[in-house]
Amino acid sequence: MPKPTVFGRYLLLDRIAYGGMAEVFRGKQFGEEGFDRIIAIKRVLPAVADNDQFLAMFRDEANITRTLQHGNIAQVYDFGKLDGRYYLAMEYVSGLDLKAYFTACEKVGKPMDPAIAALIVREVALGLGYAHRATDSAGSSLGLIHRDVSPQNILLSWQGEVKLVDFGIAKARQKTQRTDAGVLKGKFGYMSPEQVRGLPLSNRSDLFSLGTVFWELLTGHRAFDRETDYETMDAVRAVDLPPFEQAAQAIPKALQDICLKALSKDEEERYARAEHMARDITRWLSAQDEQTSQLELSTALTETFASQHQAERKLLASYERYGASMVETQIRSAGAERETPAVQVGVSQNRQHVPAQRAATPAPTAPLTPTPSAVRMREPAPTLAPPNASRGPAVIATLAAILTVAIGWQAWMWWSTRPGSLQISAMPARVKVFVNSELMGETKPAPDGRGSLLIGEIPYGEVTVLLEADGHSSLTEKINIRPAQTFAWQPNLPQEALPDAQIELRVTPQEALVTFGEDEHKLEDGQVALILGDGDKKDLYVRANNYRPYRQTVGPLKPGSRSKIDVALVMERWNLEVVPEPADARVKLTSTGLATIAGKGAQTLRGLQPKASVQVSVSRSRCRRYRRRITNQGAGQQTLKVTLRCR
Ligand SMILES: Nc1ncnc2c1ncn2[C@@H]1O[C@H](COP(=O)(O)OP(=O)(O)O)[C@@H](O)[C@H]1O
Ligand SMILES: [Mg+2]
Numbered sequence: 001m002p003k004p005t006v007f008g009r010y011l012l013l014d015r016i017a018y019g020g021m022a023e024v025f026r027g028k029q030f031g032e033e034g035f036d037r038i039i040a041i042k043r044v045l046p047a048v049a050d051n052d053q054f055l056a057m058f059r060d061e062a063n064i065t066r067t068l069q070h071g072n073i074a075q076v077y078d079f080g081k082l083d084g085r086y087y088l089a090m091e092y093v094s095g096l097d098l099k100a101y102f103t104a105c106e107k108v109g110k111p112m113d114p115a116i117a118a119l120i121v122r123e124v125a126l127g128l129g130y131a132h133r134a135t136d137s138a139g140s141s142l143g144l145i146h147r148d149v150s151p152q153n154i155l156l157s158w159q160g161e162v163k164l165v166d167f168g169i170a171k172a173r174q175k176t177q178r179t180d181a182g183v184l185k186g187k188f189g190y191m192s193p194e195q196v197r198g199l200p201l202s203n204r205s206d207l208f209s210l211g212t213v214f215w216e217l218l219t220g221h222r223a224f225d226r227e228t229d230y231e232t233m234d235a236v237r238a239v240d241l242p243p244f245e246q247a248a249q250a251i252p253k254a255l256q257d258i259c260l261k262a263l264s265k266d267e268e269e270r271y272a273r274a275e276h277m278a279r280d281i282t283r284w285l286s287a288q289d290e291q292t293s294q295l296e297l298s299t300a301l302t303e304t305f306a307s308q309h310q311a312e313r314k315l316l317a318s319y320e321r322y323g324a325s326m327v328e329t330q331i332r333s334a335g336a337e338r339e340t341p342a343v344q345v346g347v348s349q350n351r352q353h354v355p356a357q358r359a360a361t362p363a364p365t366a367p368l369t370p371t372p373s374a375v376r377m378r379e380p381a382p383t384l385a386p387p388n389a390s391r392g393p394a395v396i397a398t399l400a401a402i403l404t405v406a407i408g409w410q411a412w413m414w415w416s417t418r419p420g421s422l423q424i425s426a427m428p429a430r431v432k433v434f435v436n437s438e439l440m441g442e443t444k445p446a447p448d449g450r451g452s453l454l455i456g457e458i459p460y461g462e463v464t465v466l467l468e469a470d471g472h473s474s475l476t477e478k479i480n481i482r483p484a485q486t487f488a489w490q491p492n493l494p495q496e497a498l499p500d501a502q503i504e505l506r507v508t509p510q511e512a513l514v515t516f517g518e519d520e521h522k523l524e525d526g527q528v529a530l531i532l533g534d535g536d537k538k539d540l541y542v543r544a545n546n547y548r549p550y551r552q553t554v555g556p557l558k559p560g561s562r563s564k565i566d567v568a569l570v571m572e573r574w575n576l577e578v579v580p581e582p583a584d585a586r587v588k589l590t591s592t593g594l595a596t597i598a599g600k601g602a603q604t605l606r607g608l609q610p611k612a613s614v615q616v617s618v619s620r621s622r623c624r625r626y627r628r629r630i631t632n633q634g635a636g637q638q639t640l641k642v643t644l645r646c647r
Contacts, residue, residue, distance in 0.1 A: 004028070004322055008082045010041060010089065011327055013319055021048050022058070022168075026092060029077070030324035038094070038316060039077065043087040057168060058086050063449055064144060065090075065167045067427070068134060072127025074155065074163045079448055093165070094312060095158045096305060098151035102216060104304055111220030111249050115285065115292035116300055118255055121214045122281040123162035124154055128210065129274035131164075132203040133535070137428035139471065139498050141535035141556060145201050146170045149209035150190040151216070158309055160298030188232045189225045193265055196233040204267045207274060211262025218255060219247035239265045254284045272539075420481035421456040426467060427492040434466040450490075469493050498534040501557035504564045505530055505540075509636060512544035512569060516554075534559045546573040546607075546636030571636050576614050577604040581643040585620040608632070618642045 004011045011028040018024075027041040048054045062079035065088075069075060078089035098120065105112050128149065134142045146153075146167060153166040188196065192208035195201055215223045224235040234240075241263070244256050258280045264270045271277040285292055302309045424433060424443060429451035431443045435458065443451030460483045467475045472493035479487055507514065510526040517538035521528045532538060535556045543549040547569035557563065578587050579602045588598035589605045592612045597603050605614060610632055618626040623646035630640060 004319075004326070006327055007041065007043075007087075008080065009327055010039070011322055012041060013038075013322075014315075016040070021045055021054055026319075027089065028319065028322055029089065030327055034324070036324065038092045038319065040074070040090050040092040041087055042090065044085050046085065049085050055086060058088075061166075061168045061170065062086075062088055064142070064170050066449065067137075068131060068167075070127055070130040071161070072123050072163055073131065074165045090165075091163075093155040093157050093161070093163050094316070095156045095161075095301065096308070098154040098156060098213070098217075101156060101301070101304070102151050105220055109220070109248065111247065112217050113292075113300070114218055114249070114251055114255055115288060115290070116297055117214065117217035118281050118285055119292050119294075119297055120154070120156070120162050120217065121210060122278045122285070124149070124164055124210055124213070125207075125274040125278035125281070127162075127164040128203075128206050129278065131167075131170075132206070132274060135535055137495070139495060139534050139559065144170060145203055146206050146209075147195070147201065148187070148190070149206050149213065150187050151213060152187075154213070156297065156301055158298060158302055158312075160294030160296070160301070162297075188229050188236065189222065191233075191236055193237045193239065194267065196236050202267060203274070204270045204272070207262045207270050207277060208264075208267075210274070210277070211259055211270075214255075214259045215241065215263065218249075218251050218259060219244065220249070221247070239263055252284070255281075258284070419457045420460050420483055421454060421486045422458055422463075422465070422479065422481065423452070423454050423486050423488045424467075425450045425452045425488070425490045426469075427451075427490075428469050428472060431467050431469045431472075431491075431493065434468070435463050437464075437466070454486075465489075467491060467493060471496055471498075498559035500531040500533050501555070501559060501561045501563070503530040503532060503554065503557075504562070505567065506564070507542055507567045507569070509544055509547065509569065511637070512542050512547070512567075515539075515541040530554075532557050540565070540567075542567050542569060544569055544636060546571060546575065548572050571610060571632075571634065573607045574610065574632050574636050574638060575604055575606045576608060576616075576630060577602060577637070577639045578616055578618065579639060579641050580618045580620075581641065582620060582623075582646070585618050585623070585642075585644055587642075588617045588619075590615045590617075616640065616642070618644060620644055620646065622647045 004013050006012075007027065009030070011030075013026040013028060015023055015025050022042050022044055025041045025043065027039050028036055029039045030036045044055070044058055059079075062076065065073075065076040066079065074093055075091040076088055077091070080087060080089075101112070111117075128146060131144050131146060134144050136142055146164070147169050148166060149164070153164060155163045155165055157163070190209045190212050192201070192205040195205050195208075212223045223241060224232050226232045226235055244251050258277060262270055262277055271280075422435070424431070425446070425448075426443050427450050429443065429445035429449065431451055431453075433440045433443065433453055433455065435455065440455050441453055443453040446452045458481050460481045462478055462480050465477050465479055467477075472495055475491055475493050477489070477491070479489065481487055504527065505514065505521075506527050507523055508526060510523055512523060512526075514521040514523060514528060516530050521530065530540075532555050537553055537555040540552045540554050541549065542551075548571075550567050550569055552565075554565070576589065578589060580587055583602075584600055586598070586600055587603040588596070589603055590596045591605055591608055591614050593609070595605060597605050608614065613629050613631045616626070616628050616630050623644040626642050626644060630638075632638065
């Protein structure tokens, strides 16, 4: 049984994965009144703790992921630095990663059920789509790209949930000034062709990677993995894949198509958005006789990995006995020496009471003794240096108790009637804070991107706290302040929806068809009003018979702005229609290209060159014959009414 170690206000239980730069632990977080939960803690390895480029990446990962809240992305709760090492605390996904599942299928030589594969890929696509659309607190798009979509970074919970992790090399558009030219990060076998070339990436690069994952799940084989990195990159560049027919199982045609569309060499031919890919998969899934959902994925996992499932359950149950006291003693006694404040910032809405710092007793820093996982070691374990001799938490607790007795009853009374304080760490970074309608100040942007404010000397009892920020809905909360304690609150103010941008589109010719994004629009008098959501980009496509089609990408536009777009299509061909009066007259049309059409009543000659002219002849007995040469007047459709003079 691994022995837990105190890590700030968390307990590290055991290590679940170990990579070149960071290690991931199971941990425990504590709240009030016995509340606790298992979390995952990703921590920078000592070896890279002073590698600036890597630390910048780790901070980026924290910064990017802290705002992401989606069922298909493991939620990040907290980011901090302790004992000189950065860490991320996040939602623990109890289960295994997709790589383990794939490998298990590979071992028995039977690829995953296509419907299960489709379900997993659909869920990842939904998470990716959300990340791609993510905005900063001011509402402008982050242009986020994950860049490392691969089976190891896709986690499957025993419950059948699918969650994307590891935004370690994800990049937001704003971050492009960081110099990493020439550095290829990620796994070559899951990169997109543009990624192995080191070209700028769009969200469609992630879709290619997801396509690769899909291909592997469907066929049961690695897609681009070759003997050397060089050959692997070559295979990616050429999208060199054997046909689906060679796979060990029959793969539904619709899924093949979806997969290959994501794997298009040309970015333009891939899905424009992850949601479109998800939608196509959903359509296929729901057309099947047997439904596949979380339940089926859960069953498949717990059956395939029955013993591992049992073992993890047992392990987690054994961790139930570790309580908050192990950590609290440490926090109280560590006091002033901690690098992270006693009250920590986080992104969850959870509120926690954290005991205020007392006059600091000297802090024994807890040496960490990472222990290899009993259940799943996702990476090979390194050899561990023997831990330093440590004074255990129990010793500290005893010291604290002795101290309390020494301070005495009077001191305790004084202590317990002292006012409390409120520590706010808010999102967005600038928030006005009112306590019982009185303005107490504004939060100041902190390094973690949130804004913090400490309000001391609040009389204990219930207070009403109101938060206000530009562009956000305000938030009111009743908070019970306890004597001499700091109440830590990490509110996120919901963003006010920004108004759509409006576009007035005018088109000639008036019969043109307009597509904006996915939607068809009808013109009225050659005009139509279009709207574009904040941060959005859409393709405008205008076409009409005999005209050259027109295409333009519109956006992103300023929220609430109004703009005009005029589109005059260029005519490439024209039609001439001749309508006689009386209606039974004979019409004969002959073009310069010598195409002829003749008959009783109205006639149309189609597809004429712009410069072509047409000899028109209209005749009827007892009427005067009409003859004229007609040229194009600028429209793709030209109609001529001819009224004969008759006796
Ligand atoms: N939130 C989590 N819950 C459970 N396991 C996780 C979690 N995050 C990561 N892991 C495990 O740790 C591995 C490494 O984590 P990751 O964030 O991908 O780090 P790295 O940058 O080293 O790839 C993952 O492949 C997964 O097996
Ligand atoms: Mg990873």
